[in-house]
Amino acid sequence: MFEPDIGVEMREADLIATMTPLIADLAENGLGAVALAGSRGKGRSDEQSDYDFRVYADAYRGPDIHETEQWKRFESAMHEWEARGFRMDGVWMRSYAGVRRDLDAWLSGTAVPKTFEWTIWGYHLPTDLANQQITFDPEGALDGWKRQLAVYPEALRASVLQQYREVLHYWAGDYHYESKVARRDLVFLVGLTGKLANAILQVVFALNRAYFPGDGWNLPMAAELERLPPDFVVRMTSILSAGSDAVALRRQREELIAMISDLEVLIAA
Incomplete structure (x- = not known):
């Protein structure tokens, strides 16, 4: 039976307790x-896994926060923890106003992930806010956002289903896909396979009224959902790990089209 390393858990709690006030102090x-x-x-x-901290405020110290004593204290502590084997991904500084504006858009059904270099499928604000572990919330804003997102918004669900079903319908019937398979255009097919896999997962999570996980843990989290096409994880794993010979590429396309068809049956049901 697996037993957690209590020492690691205690050190993680110590890291969070140490870093939280230093990060909070970056606010103006x-x-x-x-x-x-x-x-x-x-x-x-x-x-x-690393440690991804967020901080929210109306304004931050400056004019150049990286020259402030508060930032230097934060950075020094971060380097100390990294030297002890705890990798940290810095801190992402957000404005309350910006998050509220973007959240209102998502809740109304405008599902437009933001593009950043560090994400493959875009940054999904509801996923971040609904899942983040709050360590300090003096105004109660973070808790309020989590309560807003406790029930999956129906407008968002409808928007996600429409947007990504259109992608799946297009490519399931488009002759370019078949011709690229015949040519074994590997660069094109790698990109398209990723695009379709993402669209399938987006539909699956929205169908189950669950927030898309983002770039990580998609299949393990999908496996826990109630409404899935038959043998979903096994089939998706096969699709994503197909070979590059002509037979494998034809089979991959057929399996993707079959998965899209099964999704439509599930939605209709």
Whole structure:
């Protein structure tokens, strides 16, 4: 039977307790709201996971925050923890106003992930806010956002289903896909396979009224959902690990089209 390393858990708690006030102090008033996001916020961390902190405030110290004493204290502490084997991904500084504006758009059904270099499928604000672990919330804003997202918004669900079903319908019937398979155009097919896999997962999570996980842990989290096409994880694993010979590429296309068809049956039901 697996037993957790209590020592690691205690050190993680110590890291959070140490870093939270230093991060909060980056806000202009010294009272930024702080949360731990990413895989640790989702409760899905492993030995490869880092610590992704968020801080929310109306304004930050400056004019150049990286020259302030508050930033230097934060950075020094971060380097100390990294030297002890705890990898940290810095801190993402957000404005309350910006998050509220974007959240209102998502809740109304405008599902437009933001593009950043560090994400493959875009940054999904509801996923981040709904899953982050709050460590300091002086204004109660972070808790309020989590309560807003406690029930999956129907407008968002309808928007996600429409947007990504259109992608799947297009490519399931488009002759370019078949011709690229015949030519074994590998660069094109790698990109399209990723695009379709993402669209399938987006539909699956929205169908189940669950927030898309983002870039990590998609299949393990999908496996826990109630409404799935038959043998979903096994079939998706086969699709994503297909070979590059002509037979494998034809089979991959056929399996993707079959999965799209099964999704439509599930939605109709």
